[in-house]
Amino acid sequence: MxxxxxxxxxxxxxxxxxxxxxxxxxxxxxxxxxxxxxxxxxxxxxxxxxxxxxxxxxxxxxxxxxxxxxxxxxxxxxxxxxxxxxxxxxxxxxxxxxNAIKFLTAPGIKDAFDGLTSTIKNGKVHASEEGTTAPDHPVWIDFARTMGPMMFGPAQGAAALVELDTSRDTKVLDISASHGTFGIALAQKSPRSHLVALDWEAVLAVTEENAKAAGLGDRFSKIVGNAFTVDLGSNYDVVLVPNFLHHFNIADCTGFLKKVKAALRPGGKVVIVEFVPNDDRISPPSSASFSLVMLGTTPEGDAYTFAEYQKMLGEAGFKDAALHPLAPTAQSAVIGVA
Missing domain, CATH: 1.10.10.10 (Winged helix-like DNA-binding domain superfamily/Winged helix DNA-binding domain)
Incomplete structure (x- = not known):
């Protein structure tokens, strides 16, 4: 031999x-x-x-x-x-x-992987069936306070893909707003835009601080609660959904996107920002590896391909779904039109 x-x-x-x-x-x-x-x-x-x-x-x-x-x-x-x-x-x-180290090594994130064997075998995350998707999970306060700088590049890239009509008042909804970096970047493009941020109450205190620091204090309001059940309002020009859908299964994501479409004005846009792997699910590594994070910290989350987002958006009633890599970051924007 x-x-x-x-x-x-x-x-x-x-x-x-x-x-x-x-x-x-x-x-x-x-x-x-x-x-x-x-x-x-x-x-x-x-x-x-x-x-x-x-x-x-x-x-x-x-x-x-x-x-x-x-x-x-x-x-x-x-x-x-x-x-x-x-x-x-x-x-x-x-x-x-x-500062991002505090969130990335927080017990709610890091310790979840100590039970990865059990998670895979039993089909639920270690120690909790909800993981980081539990209401008011304290890890999201650390995320809001520390992860804004890491999201600056993707936020600027996503904002550059969407135009706001500066000749009239416009409305932007930032789902799971956290640090507010995505909503702030878009709202700053027009002096007549109003930013609405949705998240848990303790997290929104951070969002509001950042919005005021960015000069949006008089053009900012909040929606407190669970994005799946709370009233989103209506007649938005853009709904931002950054780094949110990966926490949930495809059926729940599709149902949520139907709710988003109902909140948009005709011709309005949803802007999803995510780690989007190729169809092979192993490339590019920086996006494909995010599936493991979701396996360890959520009950049913995943890193979804563009084909999967296309299907979700189509079933939710959106058209013209398009993928926009946000180079040089590892994230991409998926945009659909209501």
Whole structure:
């Protein structure tokens, strides 16, 4: 029997089973302020230890590990952040994403995967049949407070796809508004637009803060409650549905989209923003991998393909469904016309 062209290699196994160590190292670096401590110039472990007020041994091992993971570079004894690290993980950057760690590693998210075997076997999420879709789940307050910067790019991209008639008053509804980034980006396109945000009451306090900070305080109102059961109102020009439908099954999504259509004026648009994998469900990886997040944290959610969104929208009475990748982000907009 001939030997395989490439010898068996267990590297992927060890990298995957130990991936929690990478998460812990990155979180520690953000918590300690390592990425801020460079001040735009390379530094030794000793210099970083002084600035972070830590013993040098821990900082040296942490920085060597971050170099192996691709967050830092090392030249002789001096470390430096990569361009991506400086852009996204230095608190002085307007694109800082470090605060998102609080949500992404929250017990309501991370701990759900400890019971993934049970979830798959029993068909329900670990510890709760509702998971993160439970009413007033506290994880969504952290999401609203920390994830806005991560959604800035997709929000700007989605807003650029939709025109508002600036010659008259217009209405925009932001479903599951959270931080409000999507609704704010669209409402800012017209001084005669009014933004209505729907979410749980505690979350909407964050949305309102952000809307006021964006200059929309006098053009902002709220709908509190469950998007499936609360009255949405009517005569909207645009209804935004960002990162919401993936929490639910196709039948429920279709029923909800019928409700959205009834809330739109004739010719109004629904703008769905989601991770949309290709039909093979394994590409592109950044979108396809989101299905696993939904498996671990929701009872019936998934990452749906464009063909599935087309079918949902068609059955809900929408026409002209179109897919718009929001490059360079991993998300896409799916737009239908009422």
């Amino acid at each position: 001939s030997a395989p062209a490439t010898p068996p290699n267990p590297t992927l196994f060890f990298e995957t089973i130990n991936a929690y160590q990478r998460t812990a190292a990155l979180k520690a670096a953000v918590d300690l302020g390592v990425f801020n401590a460079f001040g735009g110039v390379p530094a030794t472990a000793g210099e970083l230890a002084d600035r972070c007020q830590c013993p040098v041994r821990g900082i040296r091992i942490l920085c060597d590990s971050l170099t192996l993971f691709g967050f830092l570079t090392k030249d002789d004894s001096r470390y430096a952040p990569t361009s991506d690290t400086a852009f996204f993980l230095d608190k002085n950057s307007p694109a800082y994403l470090g």
